[in-house]
Amino acid sequence: xxxxxxxxxxxxxxxxxxxxxxxxxxxxxxxxxxxxxxxxxxxxxxxxxxxxxxxxxxxxxxxxxxxxxxxxxxxxxxxxxxxxxxxxxxxxxxxxxxxxxxxxxxxxxxxxxxxxxxxxxxxxxxxxxxxxxxxxxxxxxxxxxxxxxxxxxxxxxxxxxxxxxxxxxxxxxxxxxxxxxxxxxxxxxxxxxxxxxxxxxxxxxxxxxxxxxxxxxxxxxxxxxxxxxxxx
Numbered sequence: 001x002x003x004x005x006x007x008x009x010x011x012x013x014x015x016x017x018x019x020x021x022x023x024x025x026x027x028x029x030x031x032x033x034x035x036x037x038x039x040x041x042x043x044x045x046x047x048x049x050x051x052x053x054x055x056x057x058x059x060x061x062x063x064x065x066x067x068x069x070x071x072x073x074x075x076x077x078x079x080x081x082x083x084x085x086x087x088x089x090x091x092x093x094x095x096x097x098x099x100x101x102x103x104x105x106x107x108x109x110x111x112x113x114x115x116x117x118x119x120x121x122x123x124x125x126x127x128x129x130x131x132x133x134x135x136x137x138x139x140x141x142x143x144x145x146x147x148x149x150x151x152x153x154x155x156x157x158x159x160x161x162x163x164x165x166x167x168x169x170x171x172x173x174x175x176x177x178x179x180x181x182x183x184x185x186x187x188x189x190x191x192x193x194x195x196x197x198x199x200x201x202x203x204x205x206x207x208x209x210x211x212x213x214x215x216x217x218x219x220x221x222x223x224x225x226x227x228x229x230x231x232x
Contacts, residue, residue: 010050013041017051021060021071022159032061032069058155073218074159079210082156083203087196089150090134094179094195095188096141102186110136114180118173130168131158133176137183137195163213164206175201 017037020026032052034045041048052069055061059078061069072078101107113136117129131154138147161167175198182191 009047013051014054028071028073030071076214076216086199090199091192091195093138093141094191096143097137097183098186098188098191100142107184164209
C-alpha cells in the first residue's frame with residue numbers, strides 16, 4: 001500500500017476488503033478490527049476507519065454496538081432483493097445503451113468485454129468477467145444516476161455470481177452475445193426484452209441453489225452475558 005497521505009487510500013482499502021469478502025477469504029459474520037487490518041496492510045488506522053463506511057454503504061459490513069464492524073451475513077432474502085432490483089435496472093440500462101449505440105456511441109469496449117467474458121483469464125474468475133460485461137452496458141447507457149444506483153448493488157451481484165459458479169454455462173454466454181448484439185445494433189425494445197429474460201432466467205436458476213447455501217435470514221447478534229457479581 002502507498003502512504004496514508006494518498007487520498008485514494010481508503011477506496012483501495014475498501015476494494016481490497018470487498019474482494020476478500022466476496023471470495024470468502026473474510027467470512028460472513030467475521031469482525032473487522034481496524035488495528036488488525038491496518039497491521040496487515042501496513043497502513044495507519046485512519047484510512048482503514050475511512051474505508052469501512054464505504055463497505056457499510058454497499059451492504060458488505062454492519063456496525064454493531066461494542067462489536068465494531070462485522071461482515072454482513074448474506075441471506076436468501078438479500079438475494080431475492082438483488083434480483084428484484086436487477087429486474088428493474090438492467091433492462092433500463094440495456095435500453096439506454098441501445099439508444100446511445102443507435103446515436104453513434106462507441107460500443108467497442110462493450111464488444112471487447114463480451115469477447116473476454118467467456119475465456120479462461122487465469123486469475124480472473126468468470127464472476128468478475130461477467131460483472132465487467134454488465135458494467136460496460138451501464139457505461140454505454142450514459143445514464144449517470146442509473147450507474148450510481150447500480151453501483152450500490154454491483155458488489156452484491158458479484159457476490160451472488162461467486163456463490164453459483166455452475167451457472168457460467170454456454171447458455172448464459174449465448175444470452176450475453178444476443179444482448180450485446182441487440183445493443184450494438186441499436187434495437188432498444190429487443191435489448192430490454194433480452195435483458196429482462198436474462199435476469200429472470202438467472203433468478204429462476206440461482207435462487208434454488210442459493211436456498212441450500214444461504215441462511216433464510218441473518219442470525220441475531222449474540223448478546224454479551226452480564227458479568228456475574230462477586231459474592232463475599
